[in-house]
Amino acid sequence: MRAQLTTVVAAVLGACLLVLLVPVLVLARLDGEQRALITAVQRAQALVPDAATLPPGALPTVPMADGLSVTIYLPDGQVLGVPTPLAPEVLDAARHGRASIGRSGQVDVVMPAAGLGASVPPVIRVAVPDDVWERTALRIWLLVIALALALLLAGVLVAEFLARRQVGWLDALGGGAERIAAGELSARVQPGGPPEIARLGAALDRLAARVEQLMDAQRVRSADLTHRLRTPLTALRLGVDGLRDRSAAARLSADLDALSQAVDEVIRAVRRSEEPDTPAQADLVAVARERVNFWSALAEDTSRVISLAAPEQPVWVRVRHPDLRAALDALLGNVFAHTPNGIPMWLLVRASPDGGGVLIVDDAGAGFPPAEALWPGRSGGGSTGLGLDIVRRIAEDSGGGLVLDRSPSGGARVELSLGAPLAED
Template sequence: MRRRLTLLVAATTVLVLLAFLVPVALLVRQVAADRALSRATDVIQALVPLIGTSDNNQLQGAVDAQNLPVSVFPPGGARPIGEQSVATVAVRLSQRTNESLTVDTAAGTEIVVPVSGSTGTWVVRAVVPDAEQTRGVTRAWLVLAALGLALIAVGLLVADRMARTIVAPITNLSQVSHRLARAELTARADPAGPPEVREVAGALNHLAARILDLLREEREQVADLSHRLRTPLTALRLEAEALRDPDESSRLAAAADDIERAVTAVIQQARRRGSERPVTGCDATAVVTERVAFWAVLAEDTDREVRRDLPASPLPVAVPADDLAAALDAVLGNVFAHTPDGTAFTVSLAARPGGGAILTVADEGPGFAGAGVLERGASGGGSTGLGMDIARRAAEERGGSLSLGAAPGGGAVVRLELAV
């Protein structure tokens, strides 16, 4: 936009200068020609009084003193005084008609003036060369051209400054909008520039503030909703403690503790979502091992065989431990929710080429119902449709990916690539 405004001003300035300088240049040339012809006329008028009142020697001296080619042609075809030349057609015509003439010739502009004397008609002839008529014109044109270029340069400089005052605030608006798109909700535009741009900046700032308020309200609502779950969890823990079987009591208490930790993580995550989350990774081997051990207890209750293929060495990944645990819980939760009891599943973890890890969960169930499983809120099994989206976002937010497939013998395969 800045370049276009500058080009527009440059084109306008060039057109105005052409409309002004071209007539001036033509006028300068005409003035120079008129000045040269006027000097020649003055020279002729200075010689006219000498004809008939001075002898030929005096007339010859007066002609030689002029700085123009001047000739005086006596009547009767006598030898001319001054520059030796043959009488031209204009000279002979002037002698016959007794009229002054101005004729353009190859040598320049010829001026002839008849003078009546006692012996007949004398003719004074002066030739103004073309170089004399254009003397100083080239220099004047160069001055005009330099003036035009200087005016164009000044116009471009002023146009660039004016365009900058318009473009700079728009660039600032663009940068702020990109920052808002990257979830930097504290970014604000500087109201500057023309009134229209300032109004847009104010509207963008108002929109950013409104988005921040809405997100704050949403976070508080999520935190409040999660906090309400503490009451039934407390009741569940009391019920577990009241069981007579110590093993059952311990198992239910441990499950209640896991649910409380998950609720606490949701509350903390909701409250810190307004700021940039720290980039912290985890040991994928430790997290996956711990979560598979948790789900193995439930698998035993539902007669499911759990196959593990986990490495013995640590596998560092860029995904935080809470997010990785939530992603694996979502995938395994889908296995338990959408496959019949007794369906076996396999959890494998392997190193990823170039760093990171590949987490694969495969089951022997009916497989996925459709292609829209990864769409948030979409489910073919009557659930909320958020499980796969949670796993996908956990992987993609740190540079990984999630893909779905089918096992060779039937069933579903979920593959999570975790970046480092």
């Protein structure tokens, strides 16, 4: 933008200088010619009193140092000075008192030396070659052009200074907007500059402050909601402890423990959002094995088989351990909730060539509806869409993504790609 403003100013200023420069140069050339004519007339008039009495050799036979060529034609036909031929009609007219001032290839002045008492007066001729007076005009041209270029340069420098100052305010405004967009809601623009830019900066500061207030209010509401969940969880635990079927009580107690852990993680996530970001990483292989073991009890009760294929070495991904557990639980829970008992599932874990890892969950069920295949992570099918949306957000936050497809057995396939952990400084 700064370059565009400077270019526009330079173009406009250059056009204005050009409009003024052309007539000035033409006038300078005319002025040079007029000065040459005046000099020639003055030199001729200065020779009038002595023209008839000058001895031979009194005048130089070559042009003088200033470029003037002086010639005197005496009545007896003798020529003094530069031997330049003169047309007979011009010479005759001058002897009859008619002077001629003009140019024929050069500035030329021819006049009679009248008033000397002779019937036929001498004729004086002073000529100035064009290259003599054009050199004077050229010096004026160069001076005028140099002055125009200096004015143009000064105008461009002033325009660059003003444009840099204006664009500087816009750069500061853009930098503040980038910081706010990056999540630094406490950043402020400190508006300044022209009134329009200052108003925009003030509006951006008010927007950031409002978003920060809304985020703070949302954190408070989220923390309050999760804390309120502890009361019904405690009541449920008391009810489970009172069950006579100890096997069922143990399973429900394990489910309550998992739910309590989820609530605790929500509270911790809310608190983490109030603190600076910390590096996140987890071993995808270890978490996959942990969650398969956790779901194996339910798989046995529902006559399912869970197969896991994973490398021996860790596969580190840029996801916090609780978030990765929640993602796997959502994927496995969807299979249990949306396929009949006895449907097997397969988990595949592999490392990505460029860092991070990939988790593939296949089942032998009916597969995803067409809408889900077209819009990954979105569904009108209740918890399936919500669970996949959570998984999608976790994957995208790590730098990866979520892809829904059909498994080799004809069921659903969820391919979760997760980015590599960030290198610590």
